[in-house]
Amino acid sequence: MAMPQFQVHQPKTLESVLDLLGRHRSSVKLLCGGTDLLIKMRAGAQAPEHLVSLNRVAGLKTISYAGGDGLVIGGAARISQVGKNAEVRRLYPGLAHACSVMATVQIRNMGTVAGNLVNAAPSADTAAPLLAYGASVVAVERGGRRQIKLVDFFTGPGLTVLEPGEMVEAIRVPDVSPRSGSCYLRLSARSKVDIAAVSVAGFLNLDLEGRVIRCRLALGSVGPTPLRCPEAEQILEGQTPDEKLIAQAAAACVRASRPIDDLRATAAYRRAMVQVLAQRVLTQSLDMAKGGTP
Amino acid sequence: MKNPAIIGKSIPRMDAPAKVTGRALYADDLKMPAMLHGKLLRSPLAHALIKRIDVSKAKALPGVKDVITGADIPQVKYGNWRLVPQSQDELALAVDKVRFVGDEVAAVCAIDADTAQHAIDLIEVEYEELPLILSVEEATAEGAGLVHDESKGNVSLVRKIDYGDLEGMFAKADYIREDTFKVHPVQHAYMEPCSCVAHSEEANRVTLWTSTQTPYIVQCLLASTLGLPENNVRVMKVQVGGGFGGKMELRPWEFCASFMAMRTGRPVKFTLTRADELAFGRRRHPMSIYSKVGFTKDGKLLAKDFQVMLDGGAYNAMGPTATFLCGTFGNMLYNYPAYRYFGRHVYTNKPPASAMRGFGAPQAAFVAETQMNMAAEDLGIDPIDIRIINAMQTGDVIPDVATISSCGFKECLEKVREISGWDEKRKNPKQGKGLGIGCFSFISGGVFNWFNTKYNFSAAEVSVYEDGTAQLATMACDIGQGPDTAMRQILAAELGIPIENIRLIAMDTATTPKADLGSWGSRVTLMNGNAVIDAAKKIKEMLIPVLFEEMDLNQIHDIAFEDGRVFVKANPKKGITFGECVYKALRGRRGEPLTARGFYTPRNKGLVSPAFSFGAQIAEVDVDTGTGLIKVEKMYTAHDCGMPINKMAVEGQLEGAIQMGLGYALMENLIMDDKGRTLNTTFLDYKMPTAEDMPPGESADVFTYEPEGPYGAKEAGEGLAIPTAPAITHAVHEATGYRCMETPITPEKVLRALDKIK
Numbered sequence A: 001m002a003m004p005q006f007q008v009h010q011p012k013t014l015e016s017v018l019d020l021l022g023r024h025r026s027s028v029k030l031l032c033g034g035t036d037l038l039i040k041m042r043a044g045a046q047a048p049e050h051l052v053s054l055n056r057v058a059g060l061k062t063i064s065y066a067g068g069d070g071l072v073i074g075g076a077a078r079i080s081q082v083g084k085n086a087e088v089r090r091l092y093p094g095l096a097h098a099c100s101v102m103a104t105v106q107i108r109n110m111g112t113v114a115g116n117l118v119n120a121a122p123s124a125d126t127a128a129p130l131l132a133y134g135a136s137v138v139a140v141e142r143g144g145r146r147q148i149k150l151v152d153f154f155t156g157p158g159l160t161v162l163e164p165g166e167m168v169e170a171i172r173v174p175d176v177s178p179r180s181g182s183c184y185l186r187l188s189a190r191s192k193v194d195i196a197a198v199s200v201a202g203f204l205n206l207d208l209e210g211r212v213i214r215c216r217l218a219l220g221s222v223g224p225t226p227l228r229c230p231e232a233e234q235i236l237e238g239q240t241p242d243e244k245l246i247a248q249a250a251a252a253c254v255r256a257s258r259p260i261d262d263l264r265a266t267a268a269y270r271r272a273m274v275q276v277l278a279q280r281v282l283t284q285s286l287d288m289a290k291g292g293t294p
Numbered sequence B: 001m002k003n004p005a006i007i008g009k010s011i012p013r014m015d016a017p018a019k020v021t022g023r024a025l026y027a028d029d030l031k032m033p034a035m036l037h038g039k040l041l042r043s044p045l046a047h048a049l050i051k052r053i054d055v056s057k058a059k060a061l062p063g064v065k066d067v068i069t070g071a072d073i074p075q076v077k078y079g080n081w082r083l084v085p086q087s088q089d090e091l092a093l094a095v096d097k098v099r100f101v102g103d104e105v106a107a108v109c110a111i112d113a114d115t116a117q118h119a120i121d122l123i124e125v126e127y128e129e130l131p132l133i134l135s136v137e138e139a140t141a142e143g144a145g146l147v148h149d150e151s152k153g154n155v156s157l158v159r160k161i162d163y164g165d166l167e168g169m170f171a172k173a174d175y176i177r178e179d180t181f182k183v184h185p186v187q188h189a190y191m192e193p194c195s196c197v198a199h200s201e202e203a204n205r206v207t208l209w210t211s212t213q214t215p216y217i218v219q220c221l222l223a224s225t226l227g228l229p230e231n232n233v234r235v236m237k238v239q240v241g242g243g244f245g246g247k248m249e250l251r252p253w254e255f256c257a258s259f260m261a262m263r264t265g266r267p268v269k270f271t272l273t274r275a276d277e278l279a280f281g282r283r284r285h286p287m288s289i290y291s292k293v294g295f296t297k298d299g300k301l302l303a304k305d306f307q308v309m310l311d312g313g314a315y316n317a318m319g320p321t322a323t324f325l326c327g328t329f330g331n332m333l334y335n336y337p338a339y340r341y342f343g344r345h346v347y348t349n350k351p352p353a354s355a356m357r358g359f360g361a362p363q364a365a366f367v368a369e370t371q372m373n374m375a376a377e378d379l380g381i382d383p384i385d386i387r388i389i390n391a392m393q394t395g396d397v398i399p400d401v402a403t404i405s406s407c408g409f410k411e412c413l414e415k416v417r418e419i420s421g422w423d424e425k426r427k428n429p430k431q432g433k434g435l436g437i438g439c440f441s442f443i444s445g446g447v448f449n450w451f452n453t454k455y456n457f458s459a460a461e462v463s464v465y466e467d468g469t470a471q472l473a474t475m476a477c478d479i480g481q482g483p484d485t486a487m488r489q490i491l492a493a494e495l496g497i498p499i500e501n502i503r504l505i506a507m508d509t510a511t512t513p514k515a516d517l518g519s520w521g522s523r524v525t526l527m528n529g530n531a532v533i534d535a536a537k538k539i540k541e542m543l544i545p546v547l548f549e550e551m552d553l554n555q556i557h558d559i560a561f562e563d564g565r566v567f568v569k570a571n572p573k574k575g576i577t578f579g580e581c582v583y584k585a586l587r588g589r590r591g592e593p594l595t596a597r598g599f600y601t602p603r604n605k606g607l608v609s610p611a612f613s614f615g616a617q618i619a620e621v622d623v624d625t626g627t628g629l630i631k632v633e634k635m636y637t638a639h640d641c642g643m644p645i646n647k648m649a650v651e652g653q654l655e656g657a658i659q660m661g662l663g664y665a666l667m668e669n670l671i672m673d674d675k676g677r678t679l680n681t682t683f684l685d686y687k688m689p690t691a692e693d694m695p696p697g698e699s700a701d702v703f704t705y706e707p708e709g710p711y712g713a714k715e716a717g718e719g720l721a722i723p724t725a726p727a728i729t730h731a732v733h734e735a736t737g738y739r740c741m742e743t744p745i746t747p748e749k750v751l752r753a754l755d756k757i758k
């Protein structure tokens, strides 16, 4: 396929981004790292006439953590930036891990968390940990701003609830309380530089007696979108987890999964791996939660 | 024997700085004025009749300069096995019928690549689908359709080997095992996708710069298919970003570029994409294998019956050689008193398989080594001991094939046992961990003249100058494996001048001496090395008289060439500089330049190769029995490559081979659907191991002196690609109990064997 003709805009302010999105509504795409978009354009899967780059917009790359308000990841923050951020590493180790092992060094230096979410691949590596941390997406358009819970964000492979003209300004992640633990594990045939064939993220918060106050579990690559596992979460909440309970919760994760056979793995393997990874994720999260502040 | 200091030294490759700084020029870097860009239209169907092709819209597109189909080209079939003309089964563009998804149907050249691609999209082809033949079993079944209508069946070539009293030996055996195996296809995945530029300055003459391992073969086959004298085709050097057997034939784009360059009078370039390579490119033969072996209860091999069907895909390509070598390596390494091989090369509607590093040997060794390990376990003999009991040694004769002129196999086995800590580790087995062994032998170039060349197999031309420098001209190809450096080391050793003083002209079929069969079969070091030595000796014969005259020497004296000087061996002070010597010789020759040619063709060296490498490798793995994922923790290798010419280059071959063997065993696989389409056409889904997957390695040298090799050297290229897959397979078995008989080993197969997935 020959690459189609298109025009690139490089605005410096959020207002002009939103203006451009409005003006070229019928055929416009936001461009961040371009690590998903340009590949699709080369393959002929997308042919926008206008690309609006977010790379020169002031302030959009910021990552900030403010106590009770939690973490805010700017709409153009690079994956590698997030992975190296000290607060992220300390408080959100699952996300930090995802951002340090996914893709390649070069891709992580260009690609963004927002791009990863909007691209909405079932295997998107930042999605499962962000789901587990209860993140939301801040969407803006000319004349409005709304906050969308990440659980409500994905509607299918490559599909989200974003409206044309809307963009992701930031990703907000709630603060983590003391006695929390979290973890993200992914499996792929190649140890690195590979898309996850199965992934599981977990978050646990314990009370002083060691009972689970809050649990969130999320799966990648085993359904049309990244998934949460409400049944598994309920099994654990209010309980003091032991090996047996963890195995039961993991089994509920398997029930939540809807894997298919594809090139990367069979559905049967994926189901078995959800069980194994969910157990490992919960065990590690529990250990971390018991160790006090993560 | 003591070699000159420069032999066996670790010399960084002379092409490395240019390659890492981007100065090196590959075919796709070449840009010429008025150059056109070519694209190919390929068949979307695996087996179909071409009912109609309409190129009118493509021709009418502004910017398009030429459009050709099978009807436009000379109907001269080609193939590397010129010795057997009926094996030559390819045309650059399909006529009447397509035989695999990707079979080339038409070609376009235009002022830019986008226009050419647009024109390709405008070509209309009407196909009538034919039943598909996608496995060797289907292809050889009663009443199967034909991939090539003119052939009698789908078996395009049969190779049989039969010696010793097979039935008698099996009758004597205390232990017999019969197994079937299946091995899968993998790809070379060379870093540089194929590319070429053709230009025809004079009518009826064409020059082709191409990414190839075999310029001479391309020259000859291009000449025959274009209907030109060989001398009218010139194939020239560019840097080649790897080949591994995948670039050793005439390819359709080379033909189309040349043909259209002649028609348009403008240079034409074709460059393939990675997706083209993975979907349609050459690959290692998948095989269906039956093997029966018999042993005495003490572990002595008695007989082997080895039956192989090679899935050759739609054309023969280098399949016949793979069929031969698979049989040859079915009984290498160990002494088999009786051996029978029945190899069949089978056509199917898949992209053609061809040569790939090891050339039929990796598959044969996977089976032989795996059965060796099974037998060792059943007979209660240590896997290394059972190998030592049967190991070949110097002087052994393989009936009808070769006499082993040097062999350090037993030493290799002892060495890997030692460096890997084999005995202790096996005494203390750990859950999920295991050690496994695989061994190999390989040829140092082939003896069999399937290309039917009239020339010597290797040739070199050496010229020397009064400024103390030399020039080496050879058709031999450096495709990344390092002969441009190794050949200069050999010449530097012969002439006693610094390697930097040697300029190299390589891979130009018009200016380098005829011929060189190319870089395959691990042949260049031994064969071209010998040709370089031959040429250097002739040059020295021209220089020695100068010294005798100058110094008025008694004829009992011998002359040495070392340290940039030519001197009397017994009295090193008596001598002159190399440059001075050349100067005086030139004067004496009244200005006639000092140039000499050297040649090498193996003679009286049996049927297969003048020399064989040997080696043993141990893999140490750690298997996660929850996920089935396998981590190769360390590789131990002991390798007899004779006397290495460049140690660093040999280490590079070893590391690259482990990466390839690990990919073959655990990750790489071309996955096809039931329509004959390859599904994983990117490196995302064709899982080549990366640097992160590479285990650390330890190796031990086993030096032998190969009498037929230059300075005692033999092959170090392909053989090393053989042992890794069987070693990992064995190690996984030791760690988990899962024995892979159908490659590759996947986490899922491991878990199914452990009953963790139902």
Ligand SMILES: Cc1cc2nc3c(=O)[nH]c(=O)nc-3n(C[C@H](O)[C@H](O)[C@H](O)COP(=O)(O)OP(=O)(O)OC[C@H]3O[C@@H](n4cnc5c(N)ncnc54)[C@H](O)[C@@H]3O)c2cc1C
Residues within 6 Å of the ligand: A029, A030, A031, A032, A033, A034, A035, A036, A037, A038, A039, A054, A075, A076, A079, A101, A102, A103, A104, A107, A110, A111, A112, A113, A114, A115, A116, A117, A118, A119, A123, A124, A125, A126, A166, A167, A168, A169, A193, A194, A195, A196
């Ligand atoms: C070699 C390679 C390996 C990869 N490996 C992985 C991997 O292991 N795991 C993984 O999850 N992904 C992987 N990817 C995919 C990709 O790199 C990630 O999804 C990345 O996060 C995308 O970010 P980007 O900034 O490059 O997105 P872009 O390509 O710039 O954009 C992607 C999409 O998001 C839209 N978009 C971008 N920013 C915004 C915004 N702020 N608001 C609204 N819409 C926006 C764009 O319009 C486009 O539709 C890989 C890609 C490559 C090429």
